[in-house]
Every structure is written in C-alpha cells, then in structure tokens.
Amino acid sequence: MIIKQRKLDGQVAIVTGASSGIGAGVAKALAAEGAIVAINYVSGPDKAEKVLDEIKQKGGDGMIVKADVSNESEVVDMFKAVHKKYGTTDILVNNAGLQQDAAFHNMTLTQWNFVLNVNLTGQFLCSREAIKEFLRRGVVPDRSKSAGKIICMSSVHEVIPWAGHANYSASKGGVMMLMKTIAQEYAPMKIRVNSIGPGAIRTPINHGAWQTPEAYNMLLKLIPAKRIGEAEDIGGAAVWLSSDDSEYVNGTTLFVDGGMLLYPGFEDNG
Ligand code: NAD
Numbered sequence: 001m002i003i004k005q006r007k008l009d010g011q012v013a014i015v016t017g018a019s020s021g022i023g024a025g026v027a028k029a030l031a032a033e034g035a036i037v038a039i040n041y042v043s044g045p046d047k048a049e050k051v052l053d054e055i056k057q058k059g060g061d062g063m064i065v066k067a068d069v070s071n072e073s074e075v076v077d078m079f080k081a082v083h084k085k086y087g088t089t090d091i092l093v094n095n096a097g098l099q100q101d102a103a104f105h106n107m108t109l110t111q112w113n114f115v116l117n118v119n120l121t122g123q124f125l126c127s128r129e130a131i132k133e134f135l136r137r138g139v140v141p142d143r144s145k146s147a148g149k150i151i152c153m154s155s156v157h158e159v160i161p162w163a164g165h166a167n168y169s170a171s172k173g174g175v176m177m178l179m180k181t182i183a184q185e186y187a188p189m190k191i192r193v194n195s196i197g198p199g200a201i202r203t204p205i206n207h208g209a210w211q212t213p214e215a216y217n218m219l220l221k222l223i224p225a226k227r228i229g230e231a232e233d234i235g236g237a238a239v240w241l242s243s244d245d246s247e248y249v250n251g252t253t254l255f256v257d258g259g260m261l262l263y264p265g266f267e268d269n270g
Helices: 021-032 045-057 072-086 109-137 166-189 204-209 213-220 231-242
Strands: 012-015 036-041 061-066 091-094 148-153 191-198 253-256
Touching (some): 012 072, 021 036, 021 045, 021 061, 021 231, 036 072, 045 061, 072 109, 091 109, 091 231, 109 148, 109 166, 166 191, 191 231, 204 213
Parallel strands (some): 012 036, 036 061, 091 148, 148 191, 191 253
C-alpha cells in the first residue's frame, strides 16, 4: 500500500491572530496537512488553547504563543519561542488584523495608527523575522522546495476602495506592495511571498454584515457566488500557497471572494 504523504509534513508554521476566525481556520487546515502550528494570540489564551486542542484531537501538534504583532520585541520573542521549541519556521501566515471604522473626516489619528500598526506594521515585523530565519536555514529538500513561505492576509480592499474604512483599505493596499516587494527581493533565495485576498468571510470581524437575514441579503448582492465565505475556504487556499504545489507562484494575491471582484453590479446586464 502506498502511504500518501501530507503536503506540509514536518514543517513549522506560525499563524498570527489564530485564536479566532480566519486564523483559526488556517491553523487547523495547515495542521491537517501535517504542519506543526504556532497559534499566535494577543489576548484570551483560552480561545487559542481551544484551537490547539482541536488540532491535537485530530492528531496534529503545535503550541500557543502570545504576542502583539505591532510590538517589535514581542514579535522577536515569539519567533525565539517557536525556534526554541521546534528549531525553525517554514511558513508564516500574517493573518492578525482589525478594523476601527469612522467617516474619514471624523477619523482620529489614534484610529488611523492603531489599524496601520496592527495590519501593516505587524506584517512587516513578522515577515522580517521569518525572512531572517529562512535565509539562515535555506532550503531543506526533504521538507519543501522553498526556503520559506509567507502568506499575507490581505483583502479585496487592497483593490476595492471602502468608504468609511480609509485606515483599513490603506493598510491592505500597503500589504499588497509590501508582499510584492519582499517577494521580488527574496525570490532569488527561493523564498515565496504571496497574499490571500478574502472577500466576505463569516468571522467576528464582520458579524454585522451577516448576523441578520436583512444584512445577509444585502451582502449577497456583492457576491456572485451567492454565499458568504467560511474560514475553511481560506484554509484551503493557505495550504496550497504553503505547499510545493504552488512552488512557481510568487508575489501574487489569490482572491478567495466568491467573485466579489467581478463587478457584481453588472451581473444583470449592467
Ligand atoms: P477576527 O477578528 O476573527 O480575527 C482577527 C484576529 O487578529 C483575532 O484573533 C485578533 O485577536 C487578532 N489580532 C488583532 N490584533 C492583534 C495584534 N495586535 N496582535 C496579534 N493578533 C491580533 O477576524 P478575521 O475575519 O478572522 O480576520 C483575519 C484577517 O482576515 C484580518 O487580517 C482581516 O483583515 C482579514 N480579512 C477578513 C475578511 C472577512 O470577511 N472576515 C475579509 C478580508 C480580509
């Protein structure tokens, strides 16, 4: 009998903001393909423990690790803790993110800085530590053809403007150029950097958009596939971008959005 190896066997993944929503879904999906997963959280270790328990119940392995991704020393310490336990990092999923919505003319500098610090600076700090480790270790052919993989959680709002969310849209536009720039810079070293651009995914960040039937029906007008996405939809994309199946994919955003970017206003003849 041929035993099929899982796509990420033996690889170590750090998933930021993994105690809820998309991050939890991605952590579970990577673990199901054999990755050892470090579940980053910023508060509420109980939720992170629950994700780890679910992974362990299915035969997976991992740890929880506290860090505010916008805090340089906490990010450095997070990587140190993971490397102390597992020796290295093979995959980083820059998932942590948040919203602080306001009409632009009322947006405070505190709201602006908070979102940019977590959504963009957080991805810079985590990516920098990951790349240092990928460069130190290089390719380990038994594990992956790449020296390391980074997946940035972006959004359809890296291209779709979003009134009332200038800080969030600017952060995701920034993530797009951060991702492309470091993909270009480190491709010669066999490091791959890509983004996932989710559309509307059912998580706590956007509960107002799907909680009531009225809100859900409004949301569906924006989604040609006529359903909201689930964290598992993003998990599948993250596994593919982490695995050698996508070895020649570098510096791109994979939109997982049920067609939200297809100008749905034109679906009925415009
Ligand atoms: P979520 O609120 O469930 O998850 C966000 C996670 O980030 C939480 O676990 C939160 O604790 C964590 N986090 C926040 N600040 C942090 C910090 N400073 N340090 C570490 N962790 C921190 O929402 P989600 O929908 O799962 O969002 C995950 C990512 O997906 C975000 O980057 C978000 O912008 C992106 N996204 C979500 C959607 C969607 O429809 N849900 C669409 C596009 C993009």
